[in-house]
Amino acid sequence: MIVLDNGDLxxxxxxxxxxxxxxxxxxxPMIAIMNQIGLDAGVPGNHEFNFGKAILQDAVDQSNYPWLSANIVDEKTGKPYFGSPYIIKTLSNGxxxxxxxxxxxxxxNWETPEHIQGIQFADAFTTLKEIVKEIQSNEDYxxxxxxxxxxxxxxxxxxxVTETSGFTSTR
Incomplete structure (x- = not known):
């Protein structure tokens, strides 16, 4: 079984x-609940930044699971802000x-600038295509x-259209 959180936690x-x-x-308390449930991974949502980086970092530090977002990067290093952009989990059936x-x-566009200082948000669709290629090239899954x-x-x-992330269909 895999248990995931898709953000705004x-x-x-x-x-x-x-x-x-x-x-x-x-x-x-929310992280404690997710740890108790046994979350395998979580993705930060846009609202994760609303209380500022200190609250977010405390949540990440308290988590017993990785936070994954390949397109949120450290402005100085260009590396994923939350560590690894993906994980490989082996289920009990192999x-x-x-x-x-x-x-x-x-x-x-929505967040208070101080809450995201030093963080860049790369194009979600472009980044996802790149990380999928990387996974396909480097991992056995x-x-x-x-x-x-x-x-x-x-x-x-x-x-x-109200906004464009690259995921919007042309229909």
Whole structure:
């Protein structure tokens, strides 16, 4: 079994707002829950940055699982901000699963600049194509899972484009 989180874990609920405002020095309750569940990996969502880098880094440090986002990179090094851009998990039946993720590169359009200082958000679609090629060239796997944290890029009623991440269909 594989258990994954596709983002927006540490922001968006009254629990997390209360935690950040009153108990940030204590263990992150959402991360504690994910650790208890036995998450295999998580992808940061755009809301992971809402409380600032310190809260995000604490969450990452408390996690018993890797955070994957191939397109979020350290501005100075150009390397993935969260470490490895993918993992290989071998299931109990011997099936090898490659898992990677990307996050919408629209984060800088929404987020407070101080919260993402030193971080670059490369094009999600281009990065995903590159990382899949890298995995195909360098890894032995049976199944590849690519997680994308993004949103609706078209108005749900009119079909009008509201943003472009590279994943928007031309239909």
């Amino acid at each position: 540490i922001q968006g609920t009254p629990l997390m707002t209360h935690y950040v405002k009153n108990h940030a020095e204590k263990p992150n 099936v090898k699963v490659a898992i990677t993720g990307v996050t919408t590169h629209y984060v800088p 049976d199944l590849l899972i690519a997680l994308y944290h993004g949103g609706f890029e078209r108005d749900m009623e009119t079909g009008e």
